[in-house]
Amino acid sequence: MLPMLLLVISSLYGMYLVFLWLEVQEFKSREPIVQASDKIKLLICFRNEEERIGPLLQSISSLKGGREFDEIVFVNDHSTDRTIAKIEEELSGMNLTILDLPKDVQGKKAGLMHAFNTYPNSRFLLTDADCTFTSDCLLTADFVDSDLCAGLVRMDGSHSFLSLLQKVDWYAQSFVWMAHLIKGQAFLMSSANVLLNLKNLDLDKLDLKSKYPSGDDIHLLRNFAKQDRRIDAQLNAYTSTSVESNWKDFWNQRRRWAGKMHIYKDWPTLKLFALIGLAQLAWILSIALFLSNEMGAGLFFSIFMVRLIPDVMAVRLISSMVEDRIRIGHILLIWMIYPFYLVLLQVSSIGSRPNWRGRVYS
Numbered sequence: 001m002l003p004m005l006l007l008v009i010s011s012l013y014g015m016y017l018v019f020l021w022l023e024v025q026e027f028k029s030r031e032p033i034v035q036a037s038d039k040i041k042l043l044i045c046f047r048n049e050e051e052r053i054g055p056l057l058q059s060i061s062s063l064k065g066g067r068e069f070d071e072i073v074f075v076n077d078h079s080t081d082r083t084i085a086k087i088e089e090e091l092s093g094m095n096l097t098i099l100d101l102p103k104d105v106q107g108k109k110a111g112l113m114h115a116f117n118t119y120p121n122s123r124f125l126l127t128d129a130d131c132t133f134t135s136d137c138l139l140t141a142d143f144v145d146s147d148l149c150a151g152l153v154r155m156d157g158s159h160s161f162l163s164l165l166q167k168v169d170w171y172a173q174s175f176v177w178m179a180h181l182i183k184g185q186a187f188l189m190s191s192a193n194v195l196l197n198l199k200n201l202d203l204d205k206l207d208l209k210s211k212y213p214s215g216d217d218i219h220l221l222r223n224f225a226k227q228d229r230r231i232d233a234q235l236n237a238y239t240s241t242s243v244e245s246n247w248k249d250f251w252n253q254r255r256r257w258a259g260k261m262h263i264y265k266d267w268p269t270l271k272l273f274a275l276i277g278l279a280q281l282a283w284i285l286s287i288a289l290f291l292s293n294e295m296g297a298g299l300f301f302s303i304f305m306v307r308l309i310p311d312v313m314a315v316r317l318i319s320s321m322v323e324d325r326i327r328i329g330h331i332l333l334i335w336m337i338y339p340f341y342l343v344l345l346q347v348s349s350i351g352s353r354p355n356w357r358g359r360v361y362s
Contacts, residue, residue, distance in 0.1 A: 076099065
């Protein structure tokens, strides 16, 4: 009875991924809608990024083509290093503005709201201080006439096990939230490549100040959805960031991400989390039953295949869109241990206080 239940759960999970894959593939084939005359401001919040912001500044300087940012806006979250001096040196001659957060507020959500209130009715392209642009980003991006338009983020790194784990993990997440954004549904997203239109937007309802110190991307998307704004995805231009270089920083980052999951309380999202969680547990139990001779090889192989093929299709699709083809062998290597990693991560995030860039998050 249990082995058949595990097969049913795994099959439902596999069919769900195939459905999302078809959504992304269909969207990918559409013609981009470019509005070259739009004025777009670049918005970046930062805190003590002197050692990491150099590649971003160089990529901004190298942007080419007939489109350019109307203004480049940085929000300083109480930095104590030379980040500001580095920005001013690298981007001298550009239309540059640096806003300082008031003393009584901190964090990226506060930084975003400070910029939104300073420039109401503007269009912003949001990214992070540790990201970079491709040189033709503004030429290839399909900035549709929407209120929020999110794009993909590439993970740059080596072929080490730690790098591959982060890449597969990130592209798997990106696949799910991109497919839902294509359908206009508010789900996960990265705020490192988001076009935001504040025109006629009620900033009071967008207020990102909450009891959660992290999760600016989640709050931004959810509050946009509450105002019945148009949400879209764009696939033709991506930003890039680097994988974490050591296990400690990687684990702290992922525990901070996992700690945001309780913010979602709506039934459709909870059902999705339940399906993904049950699928991971089903795979772990399948391995245990197979090794203990409680499950036949045929049934185990069936569960293996209904999970493997859709997972590989999903990761390969997203990685190809950001020109980062991951070998199937590498995906298989990570995929074998991925459910164990997810379960351990979710359990370890309960009540955790990860330290991220000098701040402790509850």
